[in-house]
Amino acid sequence: MTQDQTLKAELAAATSGVAVYDRSAWGRIEVSDADRLSFLHNQSTNDLKHRKPGEGCDTVFLTSTARTIDLATAYVLDESVLLMVSPGMTEKILSFLDRYIFFADKVKLTDITDQTYAFSVFGAKSHTLLAQLGAAEMIGQPYGTHRVFTIAGQAVRVAIGSGLVTEGYTLLAPTPLQSALVEAGATAIDDATWNTLRIRQGRPMPRHELTDTYNPLEAGLWHTISFDKGCYIGQETIARLDAYNGVKQQLWGVRLDKPVTVGDSVKIGEEKVGTVTSVAPSEGGELPEPGKGAIALAYIRTKAGGAGLTVQISDSVGEVVDLPYLTRVAHRASSKPRQG
Template sequence: MNLVKSCTDMAMMMRIDCVSHITNTALLPCLYNGTVLRRRSLSLRNSFFRERKLQLRCVSASSDSLQFDFSPPPIDHDLLDTVSVAGGKVSEDGIVESFDNDDEALDAFDNGVVVVDLSHFGRIRVSGDDRAHFLHNQTTANFESLNEGQGCDTVFVTPTARTIDIAHAWIMKNAILLTVSPTTCQSIIEMLNKYIFFADKVEIKDITKQTCLFALAGPKSNQIMSKLNLGDLIGQPYGKHQHYSFDGMPITVGVGSLISDEGFTMLMSPGGAVSVWKTLLAEGAIPMGSVAWEKLRITQGRPAPERELSKEYNVLEAGLWNSISLNKGCYKGQETIARLMTYDGIKQRLCGLNLSAPAEPGSPIIVDGKKVGKLTSYTRGRDGSGHFGLGYIKKQAASIGNTVTIGEDISGIVSEVPYLARQHPPSANSSS
């Protein structure tokens, strides 16, 4: 596959590709970066897909960024139908829960590569001339220091710096895309709209149902990226993303898998999701459902809303240092964060816990007969053996390697978790 460095070249190649198969092709218009492209119907494309590899063509940074605000084109089978036919279990609200391979998928995350459908996560498009300044003031990250094609994690907090959710942001030419947790999307949109004043040039739009989102994770993710001629993203900073075209359908690929700085995230329209999914599986990715993803979230230590992220805990206690700017000026929660830093006001911290038995989230964590924290998440280990949790513990009560008690008689060893271990407190003099 050759990467095309301009929209004109890309459009020409797409036309040639279509003409060469026009006798057996059903054509549908697709608006992509102001150029009318044509694509084959999904059924014919899937048949042709078996004869060739995924063709991804790069869109130059100088062209208009993807809008993802068009209506999904008609398709023969959507992704959930494809997953169900292949044996996947899909919930009534459209979440791919399991492929009956949770242990295999978790092992692939450690030793191979997995692909996860995260389309149930919320996706918010923030547009308008004031979008960067607006998000700069509403969240913890320094948006005004970022350029097109870059990305970051940021945290939505209350005015007292209590946590709401972690958002992964992509800075596009005409918009900023935020990926948030499934349970917070609507409330975050409502909150943001309340802070848009009359003169602000900001528009908030929920594009969750108009897009699909996959995460590719594991040490062999780079191998698949190379096979798909996406090697230019390997080794790039977290959040770096690039626009591509797959059979005339827009797709954006970014560095990072939400749960880890490694791996990749893929955003596309529903019309292209089935072919992308099948291609990733054909290249060796193991499918993972939401049940295994939740196990992975807990063992990796990524905080989640209504668990580790709530009005009970502030953003510094959650340890989300990589998402916080200490010197960008005034923003929501900034005064509280500044006081906590100045007066060493961080009294507790989020930790991992290796447990001796199953434990109920909400159970107290006890040291020397005194309550020193609370268990927030729990999961069983692989093959049903082993038990692991996340919880907040007072800083002076226990450290990594210490033993605590959960509830009445469950022992736990405080442990480090990968997601939090990658967080580094910035210095007050840094430009973060």
């Protein structure tokens, strides 16, 4: 099977079937002790103080000037909070959080990445797989909800949400689980396939869309931000941008007739209006010939326009499109978790 055929087969499983993606390379940090919820509440964008055990949400860690560090998922347990952070970001998040633990704070940080494994299952048949594994009661629960089940002879925490907009689940286990999931009917996908999926959906990642150049409003992460919870690191800048419509650039998808390169300029005529941050093979569509085009993520100046805009990138013609992961001012959610 060629690389293109493998990609198509894995993408098909991730949409119409059921796929499993090994996310064990993503960091897992245990935040414990009495002040854990209030501490994380004050260090990230979402409302964590009022979460109960068994609940979870996505949240963003920011610099003091509201530049993005990472998009993380927080699962509230009985005695701790489990943070799942992006690959390669564990040490950076640990260092960031440790800097804000003061003498009187009752907070303990523990890197448990090497002691645990993480897998996401997603696709139209993911619910069937979950029922087969004995966790049918999780089907239809709110985003971030999680509880422990016995799967393949071990205690596995099953959470609602796949890391993408695609319906699915994340499984956190003490030992490898992928073989059991494949035996149950899931198709294993690799990093390249997951990256293609996340670009097609618009999920931003560190070192691409989440950098010290951009803030979470520009990155389309409005659904991860509580606008009424009070102070947190970067909150003043976020509040000011929100109040004065100060978002000067926004993350969009661009459907292209030819492949382009990360870092290429997005232009209207001779004027540069943005920059490409990620590129993946296109699903086809009206603009590119099927299999020959690309889908890119790009930050584009707000004043230039949005969905429907025609742009040029290198020698490729592109159409700016909205993508399902991205949320904006016009349809931002409250601080409640997005259902997925």
